[in-house]
Amino acid sequence: MQKGTLEYEQALDAMIEILRSRARQGAALIPYGDLSSELRRLGHHVPAHEGPMPYLLEDASVRESPDGSLPLLSALVVLKESGWPSGGFFKLARRAPYKRAGDDVLLWTREIEKLAEHYADR
Known part of the structure; x- marks a missing residue:
């Protein structure tokens, strides 16, 4: 699966929907393996720890918040x-335009809280 292909874009759309659903459930965390299984169930082969997974996660966050104003969906994985x-995740969160502050614990805790709040009514 290559970035920029229809296959990649369809997997990205599916990933975003899975992560939005988890965010709506109070920012329910999902292990990489479970996310991979969920994507496979939807017809997308995305291994948990290799291949396109890191690119899809980054692109899901970037697509959802291109200007950095919204919480990062990839925090749930x-x-x-x-x-x-x-x-x-931490590298993405600290680079522009996101520039999240704090140590890893504080940064991630805030991001999860913001996800739960942002998606509560969606």
Whole structure:
């Protein structure tokens, strides 16, 4: 699956819908493996820890908040072993236009709270 292809865009659309649904459920976290399984159920082959997964997660956040004003959907996706997002989430959150402040705990906690609040009525 290559970025910019119809296959990629369809997987991205599916990922965004899955993550929006989780955000509406009080910002319910989802492990990478479960997200991969959910995408597979919808017809998209996206391995949990390789291939297009990191690009799709970044693109989901960027598409949802291109100017950095909305919370990052990718904050909901966590490593099963630790219950934390990968380093890619924190890199995205700290770069322009997002520029989220605070240590990892504070940054991620705020992002989850903002997701729950933003999607509560959607």
